[in-house]
Amino acid sequence: MIELLLPAAALANGLCAGVLVGSVLGVVPYYRTLPEDGYIRAHAFSVGRYDPFQPICLLITLVADAAVAALADDAAARLLCAAAAVLALTVIAVTLARNLPMNRSIQRIVPDAPPDGFRARAFLRRWARWNALRTALAALALLINAAAIGVLL
Template sequence: MSTVLAPLALLANGIAAGIMTATVIGFAPMMLSLPYERYVQMVHFLRPRFDPVMPLTNGLTVLLDVLLAITAGDGPARVGFATAAGLLLCVMGISITKNVPVNRYVMSLSPAAQPPDWAETDPRRRWRAWNTTRTAVALLAFATNIVATVRLG
């Protein structure tokens, strides 16, 4: 069973970590450089595309890691998969409590009507900081999954 589940966990974790890395090195800096109208338009365009994928890939990886931790027997692989699952739960927690509320706020904005207090409420730097944090944790989970998969054999 592990020979099927481990590659699936690596695939799902790798997709999520890759998307998040692309966001850190590309989308977030671009968003910071955009004027209000273009930034809000970009979020309105990207969110419906990323939101179905990210919870699915992270949630699937947690599920697979838990199953792998249960079936891997005693030893380093079991600890690795359990650790990766815990790390991804942290990623999901950051997403739900920090990044998703910002996304919802920006989705509620009209690109044509900048709030008068935008200079004070602009959430881009805060969102970027939390996105960078969760990406680092996702990459650590990915590395942990790689090591755990190697330890299976």
């Protein structure tokens, strides 16, 4: 069973981390080049494109890593997969508590008539900070999953 679960965790984790790294390296810098109305349109357009892909990848990572942590005979593999599962859970928590509410709020904004007080650059800075955090956590989980595979080889 572990021979199926750990590769599934690593694959799902890698896909999730890859998408997040792509957003840090390409999407956020692109957003920074746009005028306010263009940024609102672009962000609102892109946020729904990753559903349900990202949540499914995160859940597979979490469940598969937790299962390996519970089932593995090797103590190092158990510890590594438990750590990766905790990191995946933390990515989910950051997403649900920070990025998702911000994504939903920007989807409600009319680009040509943003609400009084809305500042696109400040909004993007806050969103990008949380996105960078979850990216780092997902990448660290992937590194830990790779180490777990190495331990079990």
